[in-house]
Amino acid sequence: MDNDDENTKRCLGCGVLLQDQNLLQEGYTTSLENDYCQRCFRLKHYGDYQIITKSNEEYLNILKQVGETKDLVLYITDLLNLDEDITKIRNLINNKMILVLNKRDCLPESVKDEKLINYFTTLDLKFEEIIVISVIKNINIDYLLRRIKYFQTSRNVYVVGHTNAGKSSLINKLIENYSENNQELTISPLPSTTLNMVKIDINKYLTLIDTPGLVDIGSILNRVDAKMIKKISPKKPIKPHTYQLKKGQSIVIEDLVRIDYIEGDKNSFTLFISNDLKVKRLFNIMNNDTLKNKSKFTYDVKYGEDLVIDGLGFIKIMNKATIDIYIDREINTYFRKSLI
Ligand SMILES: Nc1nc2c(ncn2[C@@H]2O[C@H](COP(=O)(O)OP(=O)(O)OP(=O)(O)O)[C@@H](O)[C@H]2O)c(=O)[nH]1
Numbered sequence: 001m002d003n004d005d006e007n008t009k010r011c012l013g014c015g016v017l018l019q020d021q022n023l024l025q026e027g028y029t030t031s032l033e034n035d036y037c038q039r040c041f042r043l044k045h046y047g048d049y050q051i052i053t054k055s056n057e058e059y060l061n062i063l064k065q066v067g068e069t070k071d072l073v074l075y076i077t078d079l080l081n082l083d084e085d086i087t088k089i090r091n092l093i094n095n096k097m098i099l100v101l102n103k104r105d106c107l108p109e110s111v112k113d114e115k116l117i118n119y120f121t122t123l124d125l126k127f128e129e130i131i132v133i134s135v136i137k138n139i140n141i142d143y144l145l146r147r148i149k150y151f152q153t154s155r156n157v158y159v160v161g162h163t164n165a166g167k168s169s170l171i172n173k174l175i176e177n178y179s180e181n182n183q184e185l186t187i188s189p190l191p192s193t194t195l196n197m198v199k200i201d202i203n204k205y206l207t208l209i210d211t212p213g214l215v216d217i218g219s220i221l222n223r224v225d226a227k228m229i230k231k232i233s234p235k236k237p238i239k240p241h242t243y244q245l246k247k248g249q250s251i252v253i254e255d256l257v258r259i260d261y262i263e264g265d266k267n268s269f270t271l272f273i274s275n276d277l278k279v280k281r282l283f284n285i286m287n288n289d290t291l292k293n294k295s296k297f298t299y300d301v302k303y304g305e306d307l308v309i310d311g312l313g314f315i316k317i318m319n320k321a322t323i324d325i326y327i328d329r330e331i332n333t334y335f336r337k338s339l340i
């Protein structure tokens with residue numbers, strides 16, 4: 001990114017190349033005197049969301065560039081949406097890496113940090129350290145900075161991960177807490193807010209480099225409108241709701257997903273999703289066609305597993321069960337050993 005021609009200027013919020021020629025293209029601004037593109041300006045001042053779809057090829061190129069340095073990397077992941085790509089990315093870049101588990105505030109306080117950390121330790125991905133934080137609640141940010149200082153190999157430290165994990169939010173928090181710099185990165189609940197690398201000098205010894213995130217192709221966020229994206233993204237700590245279900249009953253979340261309990265003993269389903277989402281219970285699945293127009297998947301759930309609905313959250317299912325899920329075919333759902 002240092003090779004840009006001298007007369008090219010990038011948006012301070014998202015890293016896109018600024019241009020004043022085409023309103024409909026990325027990077028548009030009314031005047032090249034401006035520091036921010038129109039999309040960032042409108043996002044920040046009007047909460048006006050413009051969804052951009054990025055290809056992962058570009059991001060893989062960025063990761064390759066990061067991998068060619070010996071610099072420290074922070075891999076940020078969203079605790080509510082633990083991504084499956086972490087192993088893939090780890091295999092691409094073998095820089096020193098701190099795994100940062102963000103959005104601690106989304107999970108109940110009763111969940112111990114050690115439990116979350118242990119979950120990732122078993123993946124054996126050679127992280128220097130695994131740190132649980134919340135940008136919004138300012139939890140563990142001081143500690144993270146101390147560990148960055150301890151592990152950094154040069155002044156440059158890269159911030160990578162999936163879109164929406166909170167990479168730019170974290171950098172803004174570090175600027176706010178520790179820097180004289182008044183640059184502000186653009187953040188939003190939409191995927192692909194950051195469009196290119198953005199360098200931020202925190203002080204003489206530390207420069208953070210924000211990157212666009214890896215797009216989570218199977219995320220529900222790619223399938224709903226901006227209004228629903230806001231609803232799905234938790235702003236407050238999640239209050240998990242437990243539903244005791246008998247077979248023949250069902251849970252419906254908005255018009256997004258339906259889960260029918262087909263076979264098994266009395267069971268409990270605990271939902272870890274945004275409090276703003278409406279959940280309905282159906283008592284007789286046979287006579288109810290709600291969301292039956294979606295694709296149907298049948299699963300045998302083992303004892304103590306979470307059903308993860310990519311981008312939405314997860315459902316802890318206590319006992320063995322057979323369930324039918326009705327959901328858009330493109331949305332990734334999978335099971336894992338219970339996180340909590
Ligand atoms: N609840 C909660 N939300 C957070 C936290 N940190 C960030 N967010 C929210 O997560 C969303 C995404 O934040 P960004 O900082 O734009 O994420 P990003 O990783 O830079 O995303 P891209 O630029 O799209 O790759 C925003 O709605 C943030 O407000 C946190 O600690 N807790």
Ligand SMILES: [Mg+2]
Binds near residue numbers: 169210212
């Ligand atoms: Mg960003």
